[in-house]
Amino acid sequence: MRSTATRQIFILAFLALTLLPGLQMATRWLPELTIDEQRTLAAPPSMAHPDRYLQQANSWFSDHFGFRALLIRLKATVDYRLFHVSDKVHVGRDGYLFYRSTLDIEKPAVDTYLGTHEAGVVEGVRRYAEALQQKGIGMVMVVNLLGDRFLPNKLPVSVTERPPLRRIDGLLDKLKQVPNVTFIDSTAILKEVEKTRPIFHRTDFHWNDPAAYPVAKGVVDAMSRAEGLADSTWTHPLRYETQSYSGGIARFMPLLRSPSEKSLFVTPSWQWPVGFTSVSGPAPYTDVSHVAPGNKGLLHPALFVGDSFMDAWMRNGMAAYFESSYRLRWGEGLRLSAITSAIPSDARWVAVQFIEVQQPALSAFADEADVTRAINMLETRPRP
Structure with missing residues (x-):
């Protein structure tokens, strides 16, 4: 019973973590952190260029999914604090x-x-x-x-x-x-x-x-x-x-x-x-x-x-x-x-x-x- 309950909790937690970014993206129910990426984020896809619609949609989703900035910051913090590395900075x-x-x-x-x-x-x-x-x-x-x-x-x-x-x-x-x-x-x-x-x-x-x-x-x-x-x-x-x-x-x-x-x-x-x-x-x-x-x-x-x-x-x-x-x-x-x-x-x-x-x-x-x-x-x- 304990093993089954643990498995169910794990599945529910995994499902929640999977759905939360999409829910946040659709509702923006929580304030989002920001990141200065020194670039312009992808714009929403447009049917003006149907041959590039899927590519544009993928780029737009990658730049705007929910909790994106938080997840990026979490990964960067782990890399910096634990491993002393950073994608854009040499840590001396x-x-x-x-x-x-x-x-x-x-x-x-x-x-x-x-x-x-x-x-x-x-x-x-x-x-x-x-x-x-x-x-x-x-x-x-x-x-x-x-x-x-x-x-x-x-x-x-x-x-x-x-x-x-x-x-x-x-x-x-x-x-x-x-x-x-x-x-x-x-x-x-x-x-x-x-x-x-x-x-x-x-x-x-x-x-x-x-x-x-x-x-x-x-x-x-x-x-x-x-x-x-x-x-x-x-x-x-x-x-x-x-x-x-x-x-x-x-x-x-x-x-x-x-x-x-x-x-x-x-x-x-x-x-x-x-x-x-x-x-x-x-x-x-x-x-x-x-x-x-x-x-x-x-x-x-x-x-x-x-x-x-x-x-x-x-x-x-x-x-x-x-x-x-x-x-x-x-x-x-x-x-x-x-x-x-x-x-x-x-x-x-x-x-x-x-x-x-x-x-x-x-x-x-x-x-x-x-x-x-x-x-x-x-x-x-x-x-x-």
Whole structure:
């Protein structure tokens, strides 16, 4: 009797589990969890294309059956908590997370690209920097290596066993030697900083803000020297605190509860100049800042071209040291001709920053025809 009752309970439980997703899909009687899958879910099937109706119906059902998000989160949580693996993230040691797409796809793609285009990138930088210099505009460049280069002991074995990808190192060595470019060696700076404190978040792709501080300061220091100032305009000290944080990689993982950490964040210690204003836009800029006329001891206007790592410069108060600042963000289709057209008439600096897998930046400098177009634009530009 006990065996029969147990069998019946098992059958009923199995039947309920089988029917519940369909019931939930039809009624949505319980609130559903959500997942940011970085894609558009399948639309309902349409008879507009009868030959694809069944395929569309299958895709739609796969994306919308009841409790789908909960089941995905349950599986991902078991994989992460018990087996330390994730479909889209490399789970490293001591809570460090790394995007699979970055290490498995983007870095090999850049390494391959540099195998055939390194000389073109360097030559493009050389030609453009020279053209800027002839118009009285200085060029500063910063290239950021990513966390895996500074934290090899935190990577999973599956990554450390791979052959190293080092063509980016050769590129950086050559960029350091390009005339008319003030190259700020962020790698050397961070190597010193990491001796005393962490420089990358555990649950996020980015360096932490205190790590960006000496690099941003190095940029301002170099500009100050180039403008003939006795001292750097950068005057504020580094102050930071520890906060609880769950970064972008952690939130990208579809877990029931995202992992968190204690990480470092800058606390403001700078003074904004009189009349300082900062606004989003207008196009093509992501943001623009100005100060009131008559402020002394500030650097000439600058155009900043960078990615999300440059955001940390600004969170360190960098805009406080310029008469005006303008920002552009790397993205597909941003070429030097577009950058050149966005250089304000009074700008004396173009500061270029990109991470080692920023393909649009490499492509922009390797595009010989567009580099020529940008140089031609500069030739018709009056000196500031």
